[in-house]
Amino acid sequence: MTTVAHVRCGGDIRDSLRACGVLTDSSSFFETHDPVCEGPLSAGEFGATPARARWLAQAWELPEAACLERMRRHQGLHTALADFDEVCLWFEHDLFDQASLVELLARWAAIPEAAGLRDRLSLVTLDEHPSVARFVGLGQLRPEVLPALFDGRVRVTAGDVEAASQAWNAMCSRDPRSVRAVQPSPAFLFLQRALERHLNELPSVEAGVGLTERLVLQRLMDGPCIAVECFQWWMQTDPQPWLGDLMFWARLRGMACAPAPLLAMRGDFPGELLELTPLGVAVATGDEDWLAHASPAPWEARRHRGGVEIDPAHVHWRRGPGGALVRTAAVRS
Numbered sequence: 001m002t003t004v005a006h007v008r009c010g011g012d013i014r015d016s017l018r019a020c021g022v023l024t025d026s027s028s029f030f031e032t033h034d035p036v037c038e039g040p041l042s043a044g045e046f047g048a049t050p051a052r053a054r055w056l057a058q059a060w061e062l063p064e065a066a067c068l069e070r071m072r073r074h075q076g077l078h079t080a081l082a083d084f085d086e087v088c089l090w091f092e093h094d095l096f097d098q099a100s101l102v103e104l105l106a107r108w109a110a111i112p113e114a115a116g117l118r119d120r121l122s123l124v125t126l127d128e129h130p131s132v133a134r135f136v137g138l139g140q141l142r143p144e145v146l147p148a149l150f151d152g153r154v155r156v157t158a159g160d161v162e163a164a165s166q167a168w169n170a171m172c173s174r175d176p177r178s179v180r181a182v183q184p185s186p187a188f189l190f191l192q193r194a195l196e197r198h199l200n201e202l203p204s205v206e207a208g209v210g211l212t213e214r215l216v217l218q219r220l221m222d223g224p225c226i227a228v229e230c231f232q233w234w235m236q237t238d239p240q241p242w243l244g245d246l247m248f249w250a251r252l253r254g255m256a257c258a259p260a261p262l263l264a265m266r267g268d269f270p271g272e273l274l275e276l277t278p279l280g281v282a283v284a285t286g287d288e289d290w291l292a293h294a295s296p297a298p299w300e301a302r303r304h305r306g307g308v309e310i311d312p313a314h315v316h317w318r319r320g321p322g323g324a325l326v327r328t329a330a331v332r333s
Helices: 014-020 050-060 064-075 095-110 143-151 158-172 191-199 211-220 227-237 245-257 278-284
Strands: 004-008 029-031 086-090 121-124 263-266 273-276 303-305 308-310 316-319 325-328
Touching: 014 029, 014 143, 050 064, 050 245, 095 158, 095 191, 158 191, 211 227, 211 245, 211 263, 211 273, 211 278, 227 245, 245 263, 273 278, 308 316
Parallel strands: 004 029, 004 086, 086 121
Antiparallel strands: 263 273, 303 308, 316 325
16 A cells, blocks of 8 residues: 655644545645745854754744754655655745745755655645635635646656755845746646745835734724734735744734834733834835845844845845845945
């Protein structure tokens, strides 16, 4: 009998896979444990490092020991999968999933012990489904639609793994133009769009904020709201939503806890009342450049977009009109 392991960047479809019979044993379901779409990345390393564990613990207010344990499990995932005949990867179209997918494949390509695993990989990936009006993720789907997706899975080829390694190296590069040079492979239908969303988080030339911050400011220009309402609005408004609620809340904290905050947060998560500061209003209208005013929030020594370090005291990368990637002079000492 063929044994199949199922790998997903979260546990949202575990019960549904079990309910529809695709997953016959919960012990054959595995989660990745490093959301590499956020935080600093370093060339020559993979996501699950002690430095990233510290960053996640501080940014998301989690115990560092728990983050380190998650990283340890992530690093050893290939060992846990060694005895399965097939490993099916379930990753949708968004930045969170696509970044996790390329990190995983690039990691396995670089580990000699994972050589046998690379020949047993298959992939389920999609960006829409007729059963939901606005597809955000696999967790939306009812159990009865998952067997057809599993039956339609594709084999992951050596070319796909090579493309994943190229994409991962580009995400870790200090030059964001490397991301635009990534060559897609047939299995990665949504990778280029996800990588472009990654670049959309670079600070804008005009205001010094990325797309997520810009949308939050846009919502709050209409008046104060509580955090959970802001998250729900963002999920409906962002062209490619990709942050979970905890990740989104960390972004809100970053906007509120910086030395020159863009918003005020009052209350307890997820019911904090959010309101723009005067600087937040000025940044929202493009009259002020946030990076000219303050250092990042306390848990970030500097802002990062993958391998790109954004230090306003030196020449740094921004996103200009039409998506152009622009080297910008220092805006403060």
